Amino acid sequence: MNADPVTLMKQQVGYAAAAKVQSNSIVGLGTGSTTAYAIQAIGERLQSGDLQNIKGIPTSFQAIVLARQYGIPLVTLDEVEKIDIAIDGADEVDPQKNLIKGGGAAHTQEKIVDSLADQFIVVVDSGKLVDHLGSTFLLPVEVLPMAVTPVMKAIEKLGGKPQLRMGVKKAGPVVTDQGNLVIDVKFDRIDQPAELEKTLNNLPGVLENGLFVGVADIIMVGEVKDGQPSVREF
Template sequence: MTAATDPVKLMKQEVGKAAAALVKSGSIVGLGTGSTTAYAIQFIGERLKSGELKDIVGVPTSFQAEVLAKQYGIPLTTLDAIDHIDIAIDGADEVDPHKNLIKGGGAAHTREKVVDYLANQFIVVVDAGKLVDRLGSVFPVPVEVIPMAVTPVMQAIEKLGGKPELRMGVKKAGPVITDQGNMVVDVKFDAIDNPENLEKTLNNIPGVLENGIFVNCADVVLIGEVKDNQPVVRKI
């Protein structure tokens, strides 16, 4: 099977295209991180190049998003230079029926949270496999921690009933280091009954910068599925 006919890849492209189609000329766009969002960035770039879109600037949430935006010709700005974001497009690792999210599989959740919460409209792009009945069912909660505080933070998380694990690098000796120079602790909870409370509780632990629970911020979730080998996009 070639990449061109891989139904999963095609489905991710269709979700990315659907999100890119929501961007209007003259907007400031938050550019998220991850494989599906990468297609959205590509299609925004293509719409700019064809002249269908004009006067777009992007705010990247990670080094990955920045590199892709430059590759596809999207001009970039920073939060210092703007006073709002019109639309942000980003992925998620889990989405519950209330559109609450767990993000941070790519360790970019701190910058994503800053950008996505600022946006007037936040569009989430996922495949159907990311939908869960309740948060924390499959994916641990990523917590970004300043390096000196890793041990006390992990001890505090255990007292909350979480099972913390320091995220280690792949093809790299030692822990994953975020774009801010911090570490990531992945925390498994048996059940997250109140995501809003847990988000605040985790962020109140000294040494924690931010965690991957996103509540009350997603406006639209675009979900890609493969049905009869064809990509389908639905919206909640």
């Protein structure tokens, strides 16, 4: 398989995260292209007998489909006492390990699962590392459809520039797995992510936003140097 260095790097990061999963554990299965390789690797470890008695908690339809494809048994939060480890991607990571997530519009379920995990491992490529959140990525806010206009007006008062996320290969807006809409917000810079997370979530009609503050434990970063993929932790 002659994959390009970026694909190989994503694969290596996903596999390195999957290597941290131990037998007899409940695993939060995140969403996105790098996390997909982690799900694949967990499935392969199960098939080979390297891992036993794993149950997955998915964060999206994508995670459900991949887990079934790779033979990982799934359970719901109603059925477990705790989540041992969660593996998920991010759109931005700052030096304090705070994240912006939600590029795949799955951040609400991701936040529930990732926050409950004893250990939350974030898998990213080095392009996702920023000095402060909001540098490169818009902040996703999941909102009930009836509340889109008032929420956008309230976000403007907070200094954000909101736009409704529109579908690709679908007419009209993106609809989340929960049946809601996503507003992507440009903030010039997010200096107090913990405060902004609370403020946004207190707006009536907002379900959840993509700021993940103080949730991540380990960041696994993939890089390509001189055409060679590598993985480091911070």
